[in-house]
Each structure stands twice: as structure tokens, then as C-alpha cells.
Amino acid sequence: MSGRIKDIIMNVLEEASAVGALSTPPCSFPSVIIETPKKEGFGDFSTNLAMLLAPLEGRPVREVARLLGDKITGASLDVLRCEVAGPGFINIFLKESYWHGVLAEIVRKGGAYGDTDIGKGKKVQIEFVSANPTGPLHIGHARNASVGDTLANVMKAAGFEVTKEYYINDAGLQVYTLGESVRLRWLEMHCGKKVEFPTDYYKGEYVKELADEISRTYDSEILDRIPAGQAQAVPLFQEFACEAMLKMIKKDLQDFGVEFDVWYSEKEKLRDSGLVTGTMEKLRDKGFLYEKEGAIWFRTTDFGDDKDRVLMKADGELTYFASDCAYHLDKVKRGFSTVINIWGADHHGYETRVRAVFKAFGCDEGVLKIVFIQLVALTRGGVAMAMGKREGEFVTLREVLDEVGKDAMRFFFLMRKSDAHLDFDLELAKKQAPENPVYYVQYCHARIMSIMGFAEEKGARLSGEPGLEVLKELKLKEELDIIKHLGTFEEVVEKSAVHLEPYRLTFYLRELAGLFHPYYNRNRVVSENAALTLARLFLCKAAATVIRKGLGLLGVSAPVKM
């Protein structure tokens, strides 16, 4: 909404330069920054333009500010007046009619309000969650999923073409270990054998469940005929377990409101297809590989890494990193202009390594963006809860989902910057009480819907789009404040997308609800005054629309009743 004002100012600058009122040529103008001041009395918008321009002009700041202020006032009927304040800010005061126009536009756009085209249809890939299919998703994955999915929604709204992708790490040691873990449990539980269970194997209860399941699925004779040698026994267990885990993960995510466009199998797409070995050959041709102690190394130190990395181990197995080289190269080949990885913060040491791949192939490193997600500290009524997959004691996404629900979870996970620690208290998230912020916003929506229902009973019905004659009834400061806040929604969506910071949405929505609730408490929407009632109903409608849209981007429901 500040865009129109910005245009006006840029025109003013160019014109002033053309007629000689400014000596600075248009090519060296500072970029025009419009702010919405946080203080009352500083106008609707303000700009620091004069402070940046004055040194170039070689004139006093206030003189330049006054000159520009006068011209801005004259340039648009929407501008009431401009004031020069403080060290040289130009504070711009707009007429009420400007804001009525903003409200009308929001109502007209409806559910499409908030959508912009700054992404210009650029292809973006967001890879997130990508948990190994070696166990159920835990609470950390839930945060990752919330951030990734909301970021995808926000970027779509901002006009990017987004592909959501889950990388399935279904080759290598971890899934092998899972298969072995299940096999050992099976031997123990269904063959009555005494087994030594290695400490670094998966110990969770779900491993035993898998052992049960496999014994039900397969004829015991088939399993019995498996020779004692592990190498042959494992594939059946491994595939079975991996598939079962993946199925569970997909179901968890679906119930959490997250759908992926692509499930990318490491085994199928990278290993079996020969993409990994092909990529290694290319690296070899470029001279970045060498052999040492029976392993094949990638000289990532050429690209800022602090040590070289193994691609093929001495035992002939490929490393996870080998796959990742091929995977990231493939992402670039698929034509994405931006590739976003959402990683747990414990992976940050991995970043330079992956960037080395881009550099080695001469790819623009700027296409890779990594969002780090800090750990979630889970508490119940303030008491810490244990985490950690290997220990077999972890809180799963499913448990929390069943207990507190999708809405509270998704909202809570976006109440903090991704790279900040997050305290998540189960008792609080569950509470249907004022200290639970998700209800504060949802309640606002339900309340507005209720008001509109009441209005309809009284015979006040909204139809079509509001004209300025109708909206001119909205004169209260509180009403204009709500419109102004509604007017920044597009900008919030854009900034969330561009800065990869979807958490901005939760703050925005809390602020919006924080403006509406007090307004409601002090003023009647539905009253004897028909004209005023109509105008206020339009205001309500716009607020509800934006809340619904915002919650929708977060993957949180906007209930009509609660």
C-alpha cells in the first residue's frame, strides 16, 4: 500500500530535477524508503529521503525536506500535508479518503488480497523435513515442516512457482541399521533367540512393532529360510521397515496439513540411476578428486572447507555427501532459480561442503539458500522432556498432534524466528485460554463472523463492493488504524517470502487481532445508524478476510465458531 506513495515521491524527484529545483541527476538519487512511523503524530508515512539527498545537494537538510514536502503535497489529492520533523524526516499525512480507498480495494480483492507478483513466476524449490525413514517424525521435524510449508505458501502468494520436495534418504547405513534392528527384534521376539542388541541400533518401541508387523505379513517359513548371514537377511527387513516408516511419515505429514509435490528417492534417483557415480566422474575430470588410504576424497578445501571430504569409503560404500553432490547438481539442472534447504541447526557445519559443490561446477552459489531451524525444547508444565532418536525416547509429531492439534502446533512453531530456540509447552498449547496466542487470533475471526451473522438477523446485509460514500463514515482513529494495518498485509507476505521469514505472519495476525478486539469492545458495529453500520460491516469483512488468508498461509484453520 505504500507503493502508491513511493511512486508519487519518485515522480516528484524526477520533476524537481527536470525543472532545476534539485541539482542531483536522477541517476544518483538515493533509493526511496517509505516507513510507517511507529509514533502517533509522525504521519501516515515518512521518509528519510531529505537526509540522504541533502549531502548530494550541498544544502541544509531541512531546506531540502521542506522543498520536497511541498512538492509531495501538491503532487497528489490524497496527501493532506507534509511536515518536516526531527533530524529531517518528511512526515506525510494522508486524507481519510485514501484509507477508505484502501479498504474498498481489500474488500474487492477478497481472498486474493495478499497475493502479489514480485516472484514473477520464478521457479523455486523448497526441500524440507527430509527425515530419514528410520523412525517416526519427532517434534523437531514438526517445526521444520511448519516453517517449510508456510514458506512455500507465502512464496506462492508472492508469485513464485514453488515445488515442495522431500528427500528420502533410503540408501546407506542408516536404513541398513534400521533393517538390522528390526531383524534382531524379530529374532528375539518371534524365534525366542537371545540376541546381543548393539547400542547404536534403533531402540524405539516402533522397531518392535515393525518386527511384529513383518511376522504377520510374511509367512514364518519365508523368514525362517533366511540364512544366518546378515547381508542376505537384511534387504527384506530393510525394505519392509523403510516402506512402513515412509508410509507412516506421509500419513503424519498429511494430518499435519503438509503435502509434498515430489518425493525424491536417493536410492532410485541418485544411486540406481548412476547419477552419483556420474557426478563423481565429472568431479574427477575436473581434477577435484584424489585417493588416499583406500578412499576417494573431494578436495573441498579448494572452496573454503576446513577439510577434504570422503565420497567413497575404503569399504566401497558411497557417503551421504556423495549423494548430496549429485542431488544438488540435479536441483540446479532442473532449472530452479532458487533452491531452499531447510535444515536442523545441527547441520550448519555441512553448509560449506554443499556450497563447494556449486563452486566446483561453476554454478551460481546464490541460488542456494539455507534456512536453519533451531531445536525445540519441549516442556510439559515447565518440565523438560527427553529427546534423541537413538535413545529411543523421543516425543513424536503424532503424539503432540493428537494431544494439542494441528492449529496450535503450526502457529506455535512460527512464533519465533527459525534460528532461535523455541520453547514449546504442551500444557500451554492445549490451553483454551487467553495466554494461548493461536486462540486469540482465531477467536477474532469467529467473533467477526458472529457479528456479521447478528447483523444479517437485524437485516443489515452486505452486498457488492463498498463505495467511498459508504466508507466515509469510518472516521474513528481505531478504524483508520485497522485499515492501515490491513493495508500492510501485502508487504508482510512479500517480506516473509523474500527474507524467508514466515514467522512474520504470526506477529502480523496477533497485531491485527490486537487492534480489532479493543475496537469491538468500545464500539458497536450493528447500531441504529444504518450508514455507519454498513461501513463498519465492510471493515469487519475485510478484517476477517485478511485473518482467514493469513491463517490459511500458516496452515491454521479460521473457525466460524469455537
Added chain:
RNA sequence: GCGCCUGUAGCUCAGUUGGAUAGAGCAUCGGCCUCCGAAGCCGAGGGUCAGAGGUUCGAAUCCUCUCAGGCGCGCCA
């Protein structure tokens, strides 16, 4: 030891990317339902922005150093 992240009210965090007198929520205390949803509202107290320098019209924000906490530093993923 090296690298990344963090340090703002009692607690949990914002702070429009360098702007004007640093803001919310929770917690605490005191008020508000004959009237559209009290899951709400109104009011009060609370600060050496970890510390020290520097950059400039101007710093919570940028640079350097120190202190404190978290994470990472595998032929694991």
C-alpha cells in the same frame, strides 16, 4: 582450539534491515458482561538493549575485542 547461532522488562520474544521518546505477550496487582462472542477489554508497575571501544547527522541494529549460553568440527546421516 576453530566455525556458526544467540544475548533486549521477572519469563518468552518483536524491533519495519541504520532512524525520531526501545515495544508486545505471559506472569503480578486493580477494574469491566441488563447491550453484536468475557477464548475479550481497560488500567498500573517493570530497561545500563551482556560489557568495552569504533564507524556518523543518528546504533539494540554495522565493525573489532571481551564475557555468557547453544550447536557443529566422522571413511555417520
